[in-house]
Amino acid sequence: MNFVESIKMAFSSLAINKLRSFLTMLGIIIGISAVITITTIGNSIQKTLSNTFNKLGAVKLQIYVDRDPEYDGPWEDLTKSDMMTRKMIQDLINEHPEELTYSINDLFGKSEIQNVDGEVFSAYLYGVSDDYFDSFKKQITKGRALSKSDCNNAKYTCLVSDVFVGQYFGDPDYDAIGDTIKFEMNDGNNIYLTIVGIMEYTDLEKNQLGFNKAKNELEKKTTVFLPYNSMLKFEGLAPEETYVDTAEIGWTAKCDSETAKSYIQKFFKRYYGNNEKWDIEIYDPVEQLGMINTVLNVITIAISVIAAISLIVGGVGVMNIMLVSILERTREIGVRKALGALNEDIRSQFVIEAIIICLTGGTIGVIVGIVNGVLISKIASVLLNTMASEYAEYITLTVSPSIPAIIISLGFAMLTGLIFGYYPAKRAGNMNPIDALRYE
Amino acid sequence: MSKNPVIHMDSVTKKYYIGEPNELQILFDIGLDIHEGEFVSIVGASGSGKSTLMNIIGLLDRQTDGEYLLNGTTTKVLDDRELSRIRNKEIGFVFQNFNLIPKITALKNVEMPMLYAGIPQKKRTERAMELIELVGMGDRYTHDPSRLSGGQKQRVAIARAMANEPSIILADEPTGALDTKTGRMVMDLFHKLHEEEGKTIVLITHSPELAAETERMITISDGRIVDDTGKGGAV
Incomplete structure (x- = not known):
């Protein structure tokens, strides 16, 4: 069946149950937004520091x-x-x-x-x-x-x-x-x-x-x-x-x-x-910059582990909701099969739906994470300007989300949908059309 | 009338719980030929086995024994995938409870079989619009099923059943959930499709009055064909 149709169908079934879809996505939103927040802050600190070094002049050994x-x-x-x-x-x-x-x-x-x-x-x-x-x-x-x-x-x-x-x-x-x-x-x-x-x-x-x-x-x-x-x-x-x-x-x-x-x-x-x-x-001074990077990397890894746990928990939530959704739509599955849908048509429809849930959650998480990162960086910049105003000219705060972190996060969100959506989708695909049609 | 029957059944039986102690036999030795352009009704009380027969004709279920040829093709050896393909192209289902997909428009519902047949969007929409006009729902194609009355839903379902120009339209108690007046309209539509479009229609019903309207009436009782009357001729 048509891939675009599956995506459209997935979005419309998400829209039908907005609150439920949102609650399902929550674990994924929290996990992804935590990672994006910390990587945005980290990336901004690095960019700001290297810009500041550039303004103060070439780095020299003392x-x-x-x-x-x-x-x-x-x-x-x-x-x-x-x-x-x-x-x-x-x-x-x-x-x-x-x-x-x-x-x-x-x-x-x-x-x-x-x-x-x-x-x-x-x-x-x-x-x-x-x-x-x-x-x-x-x-x-x-x-x-x-x-x-x-x-x-x-x-x-x-x-x-x-x-x-x-x-x-x-x-x-x-x-x-x-x-x-x-x-x-x-x-x-x-x-x-x-x-x-x-x-x-x-x-x-x-x-x-x-x-x-x-x-x-x-x-x-x-x-x-x-x-x-x-x-x-x-x-x-x-x-x-x-x-x-x-x-x-x-x-x-x-x-x-x-x-x-x-x-x-x-x-x-x-x-x-x-x-x-x-x-x-x-x-x-470059060595000092390296130390800041090391600290940031350790924090990023710690947050990523927490995010991975929340993705797993979120994934289980997605699986649960997919099983419920498939039960609710048993008749629909039966009708689709009677009309000629293959097992894999049904399976891919539900896998795509699970991926769309996770990807939508991931996208919301990325946006929330960037907003968090920007807000925290802005607060830091205000503090910096009031506490060290004479150096303000040299420190231009650069807020910059980490693009690789965004891509990797969305990749993991997709993977979560695929892994946790596969089993319910397979169950849906293998349903017997007569039993499914009779289901009340 | 063409030489080869659309449906040919020979000694078809259906048993559940195969194995001596708990065996339950639903169909016994069914022999049946339905030719192109026939309007046939299958009547029987509930529990007579007519729904099981319909499921086998519609390739939703498999016979335990015997031969079933659809358009001259034996169905015994086909796997699930091939059965789905044939269901999609050769059979148009009309159910008692309509079974339209909720939350999508009437037009999308009619497009559904063509979607699974891999027909491109533009062609799908064109054909679906034609069919919707044919069943007299042209002014309501954007409605989703929750905004349609029972009779309207059944007309959309009939349009959907015709989408891939199937060899037969298989209607299971199509008026069962409708009042007399709308039921009459649906029956008129079947007559129109039969007369004007030359469709082969198999109508499953427990109502002798409706069955009497068709050209040929096959009566089932306790899993056996007990009567077969009408123009179509005997087995």
Whole structure:
């Protein structure tokens, strides 16, 4: 018999007994919606985290000195000879120039600058590496970012912000590229830097710098970015003598995080191999992300087991209702057989009906699950925005149901219908037409 | 009248609880020929075995012994599947209690045998509409059975019985659940089908008055044919 007809017939017999059909589907709805809820939340967390990482910049390894696992002495015992120097890190990069990158953003100094009107600004100078602007997604509106050559040759170049241009030169549209500014350092020396680029502040930076939104200006403070080697030169420090708490090491397309880690471990063995108290630690944010995934996977498996149980219970309910329905429709089955229906026509009609019950339940479950997931994610987003509003710009909540989970759930719902519908359907198919016709 | 009978029965018996102690024999040595275009009635009191005979003619049940040929084909060796196919194509049932499928329209009910015959939707609907017009239910084809009167239901059932142009229409007490007036209308419809469409009709009834309207009357008593009168000729 016609497959489409069977499906139409199944839907019409579902519609006849709406309450009964709904109660039958309930077990399946609960099971499927639980799985879809948890997978929607899990998927949303993963998407949100990876989007956030992308916005904050490329993922980097952080290396720092920490206690050796077998040593628990006080931090005061850490001597200068135990510390990581900038020279070590430069050497590490020089050994793998094609694969590793060193991102510097922890060198800073304070200075004062004066404009033609005699206004005094305090300026924070940041010595950074050339990848700083890319990895922190700074928007350069005019000119260019600092180049490798700026950094390696310790050139006297710098980038300033668009807000600063407006305040310092009195005109936000002023073309400041090529202008040189005098910086009066705290130690009394003066340095001169030429502006090569102008960048936009992010909202996070504006918050940190005390940006006055009404006046569109900073409280006479600004940040200036210059090559880190120039910064070191101004401070009169050799790389061997500058100590680094935490160094951020990135990797290029020719390398991956595992290889980068192995390079770092191998390199620092030279310095810490014989040190009984201190060693280098490597922090990998991707590994942390992996741990969150592991926790989510465990929760998903637990929920799936519960869902499987509720599908079985739901399936037994479907079987029960199918047996009742077949008894009620015995006469109808007899008539159909008298009119020429084959056993398999009757059987497939009832199997399809059971599958449709389960699939309808499954579909409702998927919709309920997605709605739950979206609601929970929205609540999480509201909480996040009130508790950590300054980071709100970086965390865009992405709600995304897991497509594979939906397909697998619906597949299992169908399978439940097939398994638990088969026995009642077979019984219906094998009915003797005379007995069925006589049934009262 | 064609040479070969539509129904040919020779020494057909039916026993239940086969085995000596509890054996119950319903039909004894039935011999019967029904030819194309005949309007035959089978009469008998309840318990006479006429329903069992109808079930065997309609291939819903099997004889215990003897030969039954339908359109020259022996039915003894057929399996359930083949019996279903033949029921579908060769036999049109009309039941006492109508037996329409509830909750679906009259039109869908008439389409049902064609559905199982694998006829495409468009053709099914066309043919079903023709039949519904023929039985005078053209204005009610969208109604489902719960909204039809007994006489209307039986007319839909007759349209359904004709769907696959069967060799015979087998009507089991078709007026039994109807009042005299609507029963009369249904009988008139059978006469019309017989006269205008040339249908072979087998009417099972316990009413001698209805049987008297047909061309040939076969009387059954205690599982035996005791009388066979009419134009159709004797066995």
